[in-house]
Amino acid sequence: MRATRFPALDGLRAVGALAVITTHVGFHSGASLSGPFAGILARLDVGVAIFFAISGFLLYRPHAVAWFEETPPPTTRRYLRNRALRILPALWMAVAAAALLIPHKTDVTWATYVEQAMLTQIYFQGAAADGLTQMWSLATEAAFYLCLPLLARVLVGREPPNRRNIRRCLAVICGLILLGPVWMATVNVTGHPQAGLWLPGYAGWFAVGMGLALWQVARTNGGLAPTALDPLARVPGTIWTIALGLLVLAATPLAGPYSLAASTPGQAFVKNLLYTVIATCILLPAVEPTQQVSRVLGGRVGRVAGDISYGVFAYHLIVLGLVERISGYRLFSGHVVLLLVPTVLVSAAVAAASYYGLERPIMRRGRRDKSYDVSPTTGDSKASAQPNNTAP
Template sequence: MTRRTRFPALDGLRVIAALAVVVSQVGLHSQAPLAGVVSRLDIGWAIFCAISGFLLYRPHVLAWFSGTLPPLTLPYLRGRALRILPVLLLAVVLSMLLVPEPATVYLRWALCTPLVFFVLIPGLGRLLTGYERPTRRSVRWRLFVLLALTVLGPVWMAVVTATGHPEAALWLPGYLGWFAVGMGMALWQVARATGRLGASTLDILTSVPATLWGIAAALLLISATPLAGPYDNSMPTPAQALLKNLMYTAIVACALFPVLSPSARTIRVLGSRQARLAARLSYGVVAYQFVVLGLITGPFAVQLPVTLVATAALAAASYYLVERPIMRRGKKSATTTTPSIVTSPSSSPAR
């Protein structure tokens, strides 16, 4: 159970996150009605961060629990680069040629947050899984550390807002709590499956996904009020910045947790073949939306379907003509140039 590498329901959640991001950006671009609800659909960014935290930290947890070597850093970084950089560079180049300002904003956020986290995760993984055996006490201590990190984001946002440093709101500390949510769930899932943690209320919550998703929806509606700040790019107050980030952290936790142990019905919906295909294109959809939005005008009801269709077409062309060939060529190159390393049980580091 702990060795499974796919969580099919995450595909559907990733698609929902991509759609939410696009709707929020179209709403911002077109000054949509129901601005509060539409603008808060930027929660999709937080969902992406949490999913990344879960998937990238979990291999380190598995290695820690099994007493084997953690993922190698260079192959990991190579894989991340092959998956991310082609789309990022294409989107930025197209945007710089057609719509410079969105390209600048997207590039700054991408370089300050996701890419920095991807580079840091090997070190974070070792820091949060090494030095002692994975006992119940050590697992709980690391869960506490990750929980503490979820407070960092809201505090960071409040401080940079209060001190008048809006550029710092793009930096990783403001979003680290969202990644920490996924990392904490990865640790909990593996620890629970291996018996390092006993049964708790959390096990009950995994069996009632509708309840958690209902709580997430209620929190999203509350965040759609002025309590969480303005609906455009205007500066919030420190209290608004703190509350918005904190509520997004709670929403992401409620949205992500049920898909870790999904019911058969949840898998049928969120893990379907269609969802899996759409999930492959979700990164491209999010990246290329800035190109499309810079080229169209009109009301929200017109811009939304045009943006969805155009970005889906661009993302599909990008995936099948650029991304997949590059990833396949990169994997083939890594296989042919990297010698196989066979390790005996005695060669594993002591835990």
């Protein structure tokens, strides 16, 4: 199976990481709870939805390609090995750094850090370890990694990819998109907040990436006639403006409180669905990118930013905590930019050192191929073929 690159996804991964950092800085500075930009800062956790959609696209697409080309799908053993090589080194380094550098609460024990290292913390009650609270989303993504091979097999089935079967797959994916909002609303009704961190609540965010992967492969192979998505993909400015408008809508009380306080079932439903649509709007122009989009998001800067984005995600709360301790908490009260700039710069430096000094060598050694392209992207059909590696 010929692997291709989607260079614009590099830049989008960096955008998602920056959004996640900004929303956490907003909460730490207090600006996400009050002030003129509180709503937008609080809703920049939509970066997680962007990450999940990219993962859904990149990880499901090889299965869709194999279906259309009538070739064997990716082997589960190799796929899981590559996933482990990609996420575990930085995860374990972050867990060790948090345990050593960030003062922990009295109810945080060694077992807490073991759960974080095993990505099982979302299934247990207990205090979260400071510096690692963002890792709930990585635990949810790991659950998606485990489910994907079986889900892809169910979607593809044994029949050829004719239009009827393609529409059937898309219908199932649409069902997954609706599962997320319904699950989150139900969690709020039943009063089981821990279940709000589990995979079903975010199935729609992964599913939009999977749907776009199937759409892109089917369009490329003539399995689908032109759809309404085709012209939208060619006007990135328009669809990204729509995404911005939806983000502004999400910043209203329709999507619930800005804090971690419980929302109503309706607010949980609306927020999850809005984030699903926003992630779709953000991802679509990068799936069928114009030359300008490829140049802006997929250039050298974008590629490096995409390479280190996972490390930025993994380390930024540790960096944020250290910056606050060293400089003094009062200095940053209400000042987002003062806290954001050093956090982003130091996190990027730490992530670069981790990627080039630790993560990439481990991936190359683990795959036993020093020439392997370990950047977390695949690319567009005009790029040269390279081995496929994917998100986060």
